[in-house]
Amino acid sequence: MPLEDIIARINAEEVRTGRSEGSTHLIAVSKVQPNDRVEAVLKQGHRVFGENKVQEAASKWPDFRSRFDGIELHLLGPLQTNKTKQAMELFDVIHSLDRIKLARKLATLATELGRCPDLFIQVNTGKEDQKAGVHPEEADAFIAECRDLSLPVIGLMCIPPAEEEPSLHFALLAKIAKRNGLEGLSMGMSGDFERAVAQGATHVRVGSAIFGERDYG
């Protein structure tokens, strides 16, 4: 689907639910997509992109950054502690802060580098074994620990279970964010971004609806 159609659908949902038009950030998720598809979206003027893996991002984004100004890159996938420094140098925002060991590493490196990407804490709202993220009942304490480390936490992120109604998970994430005074809500993907906007998403992460299906072959 053309990028402008996705943006139009987001804007329509903002208006329908009484939010201000254009208040949702659209992250175009370019993981696994061929470079020509990514470049086409860059040439349409879009600048906010998401990747899942540090290595993959390192192999393609330095070149795009040298050719296009103003790119904002978001890390969406799990971050191994030993790749923290590389991730901090590559990404503007990290959505997958999910454990205290990673929080401590980010804090140490932030002092060393003199800067830190904005951070979302990932919450495993469905408490699924295969998914990263702190469980909902651990979230308040973890947010407090991250704040004690002076980390720039701007919001919460979730990936709802595939077989459940995502709106319930989006509402839970919004509730946890609100009671902790956090503004950012990273939620909603190709199949459910409008429902996420309706629940107050500040950042939607849309991949295949923009670029087409990913070819993992």
Ligand SMILES: *Cc1c(COP(=O)(O)O)cnc(C)c1O
């Ligand atoms: C791949 C991915 C997306 C985008 O998924 P689509 O269904 O292609 O829109 C969003 N968020 C995360 C964390 C992802 O890994």
